[in-house]
Amino acid sequence: MKTLARPQWHTTLSVVASTILIAVLVVNLRNVSSSISTLPLITMIFTVMSSVALYEIFLGLSSRKLDIAILIAVGVRKTPLGIVLLGKAFSYTSICYLLGLTLGYLLLIYNGLPVSAFHSLAVLSALVICGSALLAGVVGAFYAFHLNVPEVLRH
Amino acid sequence: MTGKSMIVSVENLHKSFKDGSSSIRLFNGLSFSVHEGDFVAVTGSSGTGKTTLLNLIAGLEKPTRGSIRILGKDLSTLNSKDLAALRSCSVGMLFQSFGLVRGLTVEENIRLVQDLSGKNGSTKEKYIQDLLEFFGIRDKSHFDPTSLSFGEAKKVGIARALAAEPEIILLDEPTGNLDPPSVNVLLPILRGLRHIYGRTIIMTTNSLRAASIANREVHLERPTIIMD
Numbered sequence: 001m002k003t004l005a006r007p008q009w010h011t012t013l014s015v016v017a018s019t020i021l022i023a024v025l026v027v028n029l030r031n032v033s034s035s036i037s038t039l040p041l042i043t044m045i046f047t048v049m050s051s052v053a054l055y056e057i058f059l060g061l062s063s064r065k066l067d068i069a070i071l072i073a074v075g076v077r078k079t080p081l082g083i084v085l086l087g088k089a090f091s092y093t094s095i096c097y098l099l100g101l102t103l104g105y106l107l108l109i110y111n112g113l114p115v116s117a118f119h120s121l122a123v124l125s126a127l128v129i130c131g132s133a134l135l136a137g138v139v140g141a142f143y144a145f146h147l148n149v150p151e152v153l154r155h
Numbered sequence: 156m157t158g159k160s161m162i163v164s165v166e167n168l169h170k171s172f173k174d175g176s177s178s179i180r181l182f183n184g185l186s187f188s189v190h191e192g193d194f195v196a197v198t199g200s201s202g203t204g205k206t207t208l209l210n211l212i213a214g215l216e217k218p219t220r221g222s223i224r225i226l227g228k229d230l231s232t233l234n235s236k237d238l239a240a241l242r243s244c245s246v247g248m249l250f251q252s253f254g255l256v257r258g259l260t261v262e263e264n265i266r267l268v269q270d271l272s273g274k275n276g277s278t279k280e281k282y283i284q285d286l287l288e289f290f291g292i293r294d295k296s297h298f299d300p301t302s303l304s305f306g307e308a309k310k311v312g313i314a315r316a317l318a319a320e321p322e323i324i325l326l327d328e329p330t331g332n333l334d335p336p337s338v339n340v341l342l343p344i345l346r347g348l349r350h351i352y353g354r355t356i357i358m359t360t361n362s363l364r365a366a367s368i369a370n371r372e373v374h375l376e377r378p379t380i381i382m383d
Contacts (some may be wrong), residue, residue: 070254073215074315075243075271077236150210153250 011056015096018052022100027107045097045125052096053136061090061143067112068144069152082141089137090130094112162323162355163189163212168221170207175186180379184221187373189323189357194349194365199375201313205359207253208375209325213246214238222274226322229302243271247316247354251327253308255300259312262287262295262296265318272319286314289351290344305335310344324348326358330365342368 025044061068072078102124168185170248171178210216211223214230223230226245231254242248242362247268255264265283270344287293290310302307310331316324330338333369346368348354360366 033246067256068256070250071212071254073238073248073250073254074268075239075241075244077239079236150207150215153252153254155252 011060011092014052014056015099017101018048018096019103021048022097023103024106026101027111033123038095045128049093049097049129050132050135053093053132054062054131054139056092057136057140058074058083058091061085065147067104067154071147072144072147072149074152076147081144084139085139085140085144086134089140090133093129093133103123131145159190161188161190161356162191162193162225164222164224165212165220166224168208168211168223169219170204170211170216171219177380177382181375183222183376183379185373189355189371191322191355192349192353193371194356194369195358195371195373195376196369197357197373198361198366198377200377201361202373203377205265206327206376209248209327209359211356212323213242213325216240231353233352243268244274244319245322246325247319247321247323248325249309249312249316249327249329252332253312254299255303255308255311255315257299257301259300259302260297261292261303264300264311265315268315268318274319282320283318286317289347290314290341304337306333306340309333309337309341312350313344317348317354321354323355323357326356328359328361329366330360330362338362338364 022045026046035049071081158373165188166186172181173323176256185208197208199205203222207216211218211230211357214225214233214353216368217231222363225241228237230238230241240276248254255261256267262283265285265286269279269283275291282294290313291312292307292314295303295311300311310375313324313326313329316326327347330341332342342365345356345358348356356369358369366372
């Protein structure tokens, strides 16, 4: 399974890009004054993280399609494969989110901006992250379950 | 054949595919059985379903009609978990495109199958080293599969098929796309699989020379194409 869990070149790219995006969103916290104005921010974080996780999963799956087919063909069960893909989506989104959150928080402090809404948003968006990772992981696992192994091996 | 247990039994096999506006019917009720220690060559021109037959025996595809029994188990009654267990323990397979996992070394590719089978007792390390030695790939054991030649990749694929010490080995075109010197190296190895390792082998091939080392032949006829 380590070959599937191993990060690829595009992972670094997506981690850097999404970290910056999350940090930008967090810096915008200074404009958040009520729970109503938090909603668009949460939605944006969800969209960013889901996109990152889905991008990562799909790019990983398309470049690893042959390896997944080989593993299934030699007797690896599809359930553990799905769990690896789910775990991978969860790890990447968590790393991006935590890095982005830390960077954003540091920027707020460095610029002397208010951080009052930061804690509630951090908790709320952490739950959202679980949702986006789950979404990407389930999509990846579904893909692995329905992969036409003989067709992939033939090409 | 008396006294030898039946390893594979194929009965009244049919497989149909849709291809645009036509449907292709393979096998048309093919039946044969393979006993312990047999070396069967599956021959036939391109498109007759040789690879499909191996995929059906490995449980990677389902027949349209008919039954396949491996070691007494009817594949149609097995769920995906049982089929995965069958492939990891009882069936070793060489794929036409080698099927080696990139990112794992030659040795790791072989070890992967052994680990999956759970047959990893105290002698597992020696068995892997013996396989690397037998196939003459010990010096390539830490290479990435992408850096191997066609012939070397085929050897690694066959070594991996043997790693779990399966009851049956399925070889898809082991000599296909190889230059004559590589075929000269590989044919004695294939012969040795039966005599040294005592395995039951089903091999697809287009080569008369490769087919001649088998003790039985199953010839596949051209498929029936029906226009809708």
